[in-house]
Structures are given as structure tokens and as C-alpha cells.
Amino acid sequence: MLRTSLTLLAASAIVTALPQAVPATSTSSAPVFEIDGAKQYFAGTNTWWLSHILSDEDVDHALAEIAASDLKVTRVWGFGNTNNGVDQPVYFQYLDNTTMTITINEGANGIPRLDSVVRSAEKHGVQLVLPMLNNWDDLGGINTYCNYFGCNKTTFWTDPGAQEAYKNYVSFIVQRYKDSPAIFSWQLANEPRCPNCSTSIITEWARDVSRLIKSLDPNTRVSLGDEGWLCGGEDYAYSCIEGIDFEANLNIPTLDYGTVHMYYDQWGYTSDWGNKWITDHAALAKKHGKPIVMEEYDVKSTVSNQTEILQQWHHTILDTDIAYDSFWQFATDLTDRDPYDDYAIYYGTEFYDRVVIPHSKAMLAKTI
Template sequence: MRLLSLVQNALLLCGFAVLSSGADAAAAVPQRNSHVPRGFVTTRGTHFELDGKPFAFVGANSYWLPLLTSPDDVESTLKSMQNAGIKVLRTWGFNAINGTELPGALQSNLTYYQTWNNSEWSLNANSQGLERLDKVISTAEKHGIKVILTFANNWFGSDLYIQWMLGAGQTHDVFFTNEQIIASYQSYVKTIVERYKNSPAIFAWELMNEARCLSDTLRAGPSCVPGSNTLRTWYEQQSNFIRSLDANHLITTGGEGHFFWKDPETYWSDHTLVSDYNYNGQAGEDFDHDLLLPNIDFGTYHIYPQTWYPELDFPGSNWTAEDWGLDWIQQHVHSANKANKPVVLEEFGVTGLQNKTVVYPKWVQRALDTHHGIMPWQFGQLGLTEDGGNRVIKYADALIDGASPNDGFAYYPNQTAVWEVFTRAAKIQNARSG
């Protein structure tokens, strides 16, 4: 594994030196196939297509689906999605653990794909590993659902690369710049891409969930600041690398949609005018320009205003999560139209059932009116059977009385008003499709 990474690293350094060599750089960038096999999703301008016909969709986020050990529960969940009109599933193509966690993982039957014991991870492709992901993808295909598969997580998962390969005292952004880490990430990506690259069940490859300069555990460093283009460079390198492996599937970032505006938004907090993190480039993204990269086929963005602006979200405030979200949607539509690429509202959520019933209809209608993909966070399933419907599936996540994990954002079939927001939207999107 180490030898593979070193050889791969050398090849990548050579390859990207060519990409940056001048007039011939554009010709060296790998291109998407203009005539993909049947069943593969493509783009035409700001719209998705499937076999030459429009493909509009409501999708579902379910990180927990590959963590289920029961094939019957996987089957019932994807059947529920199909019955709700869902056409796209987004799930994690990663789950890494420390070697010290392995005994507990084996005892609890936790799904895991990578184990870190030293400066390289080892792959778990067996029945407790990638075979479970195989099951999810094949079952999704059976139910007519395409899969967005994400390769890594900004929150904790990527820091395992840093901690094991570089040791303590690092900043989070070295994940995006260190050549050894990049080669290791790409080695894992290649494993997943080559496993599924011929499958029409895959909607798109996703570089990372919510890439930022910082993470939960590590701060940002001086190489990832507004205007540094650290994430943009990484997005470009990794999307070109994946395109060199697979000319047929779509590729996207998985980013939250942060902007880097010359005159960023501001707001008052504690009597101080604050530069808005979502607009000032501190997160590391530059949505307007990242979307122009040749092998980023569509844009993604997320909406969590209650979490992002807790100091503004209080009774009596003239700021509302609903209005902020509507503006955020419109800004990303504007950017996507300029880039002439599709955009997906890939994650969004508010907490509280009443908030959901008030806010979601407005956000979903705005997304419908502007013709882009809609993927709430997150799909809730009832009637799961593992361990009598009560099983810890990962750390603090658990099935409770047969219900899938609830982080406050999950929505379930028995929450009729909220459920019908998405089933209604799915009917509209499906009617728009070929």
C-alpha cells in the first residue's frame, strides 16, 4: 500500500506539472465522455438529463444506510424512498476507524472501509466493509434510484489522514496541500471509482462532504485564507484525477456553497458589524469560481441558518431563517446560471416540527421555481428491525424504536405535513422528467 501511494504520488506530481505547463495545459485536462452509456446521468446547460431526456429530482440524504447490517432493512428503506418519489440517494462512500476501535467495531458489527494503524490505512472490502456498500448501491438500482457517493468527510474523517500521516501540531488545511496525504486520498478514491465506474446506479462522485479550511478538531492554517484558492486548487486536482479514471460519471464538490465576494455581506452581532463567514472567503470555498472548473459538472450548496446564525435567531429578531434561506437559494441559482451548470440544494434543515412545516414549503417552492435538485437532510425511516429496532450503529447514533437516527433534522412518514412537502415536490420533478 505504501509503495502504491509513493508511485502514484510521483505520477501525479508529473501529471499536474504538465497541467500547469502553459499553453498546452487545457489540452491535458481529461474530458468527460460526450456519449456516455445508457443509464448514466449527464448535463445540458443548467439541467440534468438521463438518456437524452430531462432528469429533475427530489433526493434523499442517508449517511446511515450503509451502516445497517440487515439486508431487509436496506431493502425496506430504499423501497420507502421509491414510494416517496425519490430518484437520487446521497450517502457516504467512506467510514474510517482507528486501529484501537477495531475490536469494538467487530463486536458491534460496525460497517467500516478503512482502518488506520500507521501512516497508511488498510482496506476492508469484506462483508463488514465494502460489500455492504455494494448492497446499498445494487438495491438502489433495483428501485430506480441513482447514488451520489461521497469520498471523504471534512468533519473528523479527513483529520485521520493528518493525524496518522503527519502527527500532532498540524492545521486542517494540510489535508488539501500535503502531497503524501493527497496521494493516500487518491488511492482510496481510485479503489471506489474502479469498483463502481461501470455502474449506471452512480449519479455522481463527490470529492468531500463540506470541505472547509478548518474542521471540528483542527484549526485553519495560513495556507487556507480568503483568496488563497487552496480548496479550488484541490477541487481541480481531484476532479481531474477522477475524470482520468472515469470519463462517464458526473463529478461535484460536496461543498456548502460558501462565497468569496469582494464586498461580503455583514450583520450586527453584539453591537459589532461582523463580516459574514458565508460570504467573505474564510471557509475556503469560492462558489462562483469553483463552479467554473472543467471537471466540476454541477454545483452543490447546503442551508442551515439556525446553526450558522444562532446569535440572530431569537424571538423578536427581524432576521428569519426562512428569508435568509430564500436569498441563499437565489444567490446560488444566479451563480449556476452564469456558469451554465446545474445546481443541487444538497442539504438543508431546520429544527422543530413547526419550523419545518413553515419553512420547508417556501424553500422547496423556490427550488422548484428555479429548476434544480432538492435533497433535504435527512430521510427518516420507521420500522427498522435490527436488534428489535434498537441498535447503536455508530458512536452515539442509534436506531430507537425502529426509527433511523434523528439529529433533529430528520423527517419521517408520520410527520404528514412535512412528508407531503417532499412527496408533492417529487411528483412535480418527476413530471418534468422524461
């Protein structure tokens, strides 16, 4: 997601009746993942907040509900940086630009929070995608490295000091959890961008960091976490203006699959355009022989035809060779905080039961 709001918003409203999703059959040789001992299609979700709440019981509660929904993977922030140690209730890395020291927070509001998520995911049979950097400023992103090293959003990707510190953090996270069966993928960043840069900058960065991760853990998937920006056209999403070439990155040998995000309204498109975005990327899975994931997508709860839009996208996903999709975002009642934003879909609501559950079951029923 682009940015994290700090305002509680209501759960999605229910509109017209949603027909049951029907099982589909893959008609191409596009690759899929093996999970739970089987090669299959499946659905997942995003719960960035799981690692940033202070209650083990809330973590366990949420993951139990995700498992009960047949959602096989959830994406959780593996980052949390601070420059002052007081601006976040939970943080993992402290880049203190007063004393010029970088430390891992081993306290109760630090890395033990991520430990709790990994343990609970193991218990419930849910796997995790862990991005280890945020392009955005929320919860300590590139900005915290640049506050320390004096870089900016475009020079970060090649700044020697910032890159050394980032790689040290990546190495710490990978080595800590590499033996856990709960890790689905190490992810380089959440929505990396280098606006108006040559796309080679992030491609080479992704090549370098993914190679490092594979040297530490050759057995676990690695993904970039980008939004899927394409090149070769004048249209915004196809213009490479954000400094990302999806196809070039998909061809990096040490990246195991491609990630795609979709927020049509934020990008200036109509909801119908979303079907083209899905099918264009699904075609690249077949072309390049790597799985492709719709990693973030949803429709704001304030949109009157939210149900119809999601239903159409789900049918498009089922009709193509998207390996799995994960909506933004799963939400549930917690004691510690509310997983708020205007895209949240709350577990146990009628909307959830009529939109999320049928799709997760349809993805699992899709034959290869």
C-alpha cells in the same frame, strides 16, 4: 450535514396545513440533469447511514421507500475510516497508525456494506451520490488521515502522504463501482473547509482530484460536496472565511455541477435568509451554465413553523433554476439502527406525506 449526532430524536411534528405544491415552469436556460432517460427537474434526499448499517433487508427497505416517494437520488457516505479497527461498527478503510499500514476492510462490516447499497439502488432505480471523504470527524474523516500522517485540518489538503492515501482510496471506490448505473455522482468530500486559508488551496485540490476521477471514469458526474460559500462580502456566508470560493470551483472543467448546503440556524441567520441563499445560487447556474443542487437543507423538528419554512423554500426552489434538491434527511424504521437526528423526516408520517411527496411530484412536473 456538519456533524452526526448519536441521539435518537422524535420525528417531525405536524403543524398547520400545507397547501399542495403546484407545477412550475423554468423560464431560463439554466442546465438540468438527464435522469431516467429524460432531461428533467427532480427531488432527492440524504441517507448517509445506508452504507453504515449491517442489514441488507434494511437497505432494501429504505431504498424501496425512497423510490416510492419519487426521490430520484440519495446521498450516501462512501467513506468510513478508522485508526484502530474497533471504534466503528462499519468501516471501509483502516489507517492503522500502530503498524503503519493502510488496508481496505473486505470483511462483512466493510466494503460489502457499500456493495449492498449499490446493488439495492440498481434494483430500485435510485441513483447515489457518494462522498469519499468527510471534513468532520464522524465515521473517520480528515482526522483519521492526519492521525496517521501528522497533518491537521488545514495542511491535509496539501500533505503529500495524506493526499496519496486519499487518492488511492478514491481510485479504489471509483474503479469498483464505475460500471454501475446507480452512481449519479462521485463526490470529493462532505463539506470541505479550510478556515482562513486562501481559497486557491481547495480550488486546486478539487481540480487535481476531479481530474484524477475523470481519468478513471470519464462518463460519471463529479461534484465537490461543498456548502456553497460565496465571496465578495463581509457577511459570513459571503466572506470566503471557510476557504471556499463557490464560483471558482464551479468553473473547474472536471466538476460537473455545484452543490449548496443550507443550515440557517447554525450559521446565524433567519429562515427568510434561506430564500436569498437559494436564489443567489440559482442565478449562478444560469451565469456559468452548470446545474446547481440544493444538496442539504432542512428545518429542525423543534421549530414551531417548520412546515411553513419548508413550504416557502420549496416554492423558491420551484421558482428558480435549481436542478434538484435533496433534503436532510430521509428516515424510516429499521431493525439495525434509527436514522436519528433532529432534522430527520420519517417516511409514512403525515408530515412526510404533506411536505416531501407533494414537492417531489412538483419538481418532476416542472417543465423545462
